[in-house]
Amino acid sequence: MISSIFGKTKPFNFIIIGAFLFLFYWTTIFLLFSKPYSSENLLSQSMVLVLLCSMVFVINFIVKRNKITETNSYAILFFSLLMVLFPEVLLDNNSIPCTFFLLLATRKLLSIKSLKNIKLKIFDASIWVVVSSLFYDWAILYLLLVFITIYLYQPKKIRNWVIPFIGFFVVSMITLGVLTIFNKLNFIENHYTFSVNIANDFIYQWQSSIKLIIYIMASLLLFVLTFLKLSKSGKGRINTMRLIALFFFIGLVITLLESFNEVTPILLTFFPVSVFLTNYIENIKRSKLKEGVLLFIILIPFVVLITRFK
Numbered sequence: 001m002i003s004s005i006f007g008k009t010k011p012f013n014f015i016i017i018g019a020f021l022f023l024f025y026w027t028t029i030f031l032l033f034s035k036p037y038s039s040e041n042l043l044s045q046s047m048v049l050v051l052l053c054s055m056v057f058v059i060n061f062i063v064k065r066n067k068i069t070e071t072n073s074y075a076i077l078f079f080s081l082l083m084v085l086f087p088e089v090l091l092d093n094n095s096i097p098c099t100f101f102l103l104l105a106t107r108k109l110l111s112i113k114s115l116k117n118i119k120l121k122i123f124d125a126s127i128w129v130v131v132s133s134l135f136y137d138w139a140i141l142y143l144l145l146v147f148i149t150i151y152l153y154q155p156k157k158i159r160n161w162v163i164p165f166i167g168f169f170v171v172s173m174i175t176l177g178v179l180t181i182f183n184k185l186n187f188i189e190n191h192y193t194f195s196v197n198i199a200n201d202f203i204y205q206w207q208s209s210i211k212l213i214i215y216i217m218a219s220l221l222l223f224v225l226t227f228l229k230l231s232k233s234g235k236g237r238i239n240t241m242r243l244i245a246l247f248f249f250i251g252l253v254i255t256l257l258e259s260f261n262e263v264t265p266i267l268l269t270f271f272p273v274s275v276f277l278t279n280y281i282e283n284i285k286r287s288k289l290k291e292g293v294l295l296f297i298i299l300i301p302f303v304v305l306i307t308r309f310k
């Protein structure tokens with residue numbers, strides 16, 4: 001039943017996911033976390049919801065265009081379910097746009113394997129990474145993803161290595177110009193602190209830390225299983241999965257660096273984990289077993305969510 005719906009890419013799947021995210025977002029904001037209602041909050045939250053739904057389309061485009069998975073909608077399904085597992089991400093109006101811009105950067109980087117318009121794609125990806133850092137300062141670490149991509153595909157051209165710095169300069173100049181107009185130049189000093197804020201008591205906060213630890217361990221297991229299956233794949237597919245894995249590990253590092261917050265940018269890891277999980281499901285050949293695993297994956301986040309209301 002589940003595989004018959006999400007095992008294919010249909011417009012109806014987007015309607016299901018979109019409707020679910022719409023209802024879940026507002027339910028989480030106003031019921032689970034009891035956020036006060038106001039016209040200003042409603043406008044900003046609506047914009048965040050639009051970005052959240054847009055990420056679903058970007059993720060689907062990335063996995064379909066780059067043939068990261070088979071022709072199905074599992075990636076966007078798992079991406080949505082991870083938000084049920086970590087509903088706190090919906091409170092973080094920084095991690096959602098940050099993740100959105102990083103997905104745009106990743107889209108450009110993964111398309112470099114075609115070896116067409118490489119310089120332009122590196123430039124675009126660099127710009128999106130720097131823009132994402134305006135929401136989380138540590139997101140600038142994703143420039144490492146840009147440099148690794150250059151190394152994998154066209155390392156001998158010196159100009160490629162210079163382009164990310166040009167992208168950084170362009171966004172910096174535009175940002176400084178806008179901040180000067182609005183007399184907000186102190187934003188740069190206050191935002192880009194790059195502080196390491198790992199909470200001393202984080203490991204003892206069992207309600208959040210145990211769930212995060214299990215999530216990380218399961219993600220690492222999926223990562224290993226994915227690469228074991230890729231041993232016979234072509235170099236292009238392996239490089240693609242290497243970049244997605246690096247996306248995950250950088251997001252994990254940023255999450256741990258920001259662990260002192262009640263809301264952490266764990267959303268940064270959802271895209272690669274969704275890809276790993278999709279690859280795992282695709283490798284299950286027995287239909288009944290696949291249905292059972294899918295049902296388990298769907299139920300677990302909701303069971304965890306229900307415990308929040310006790």
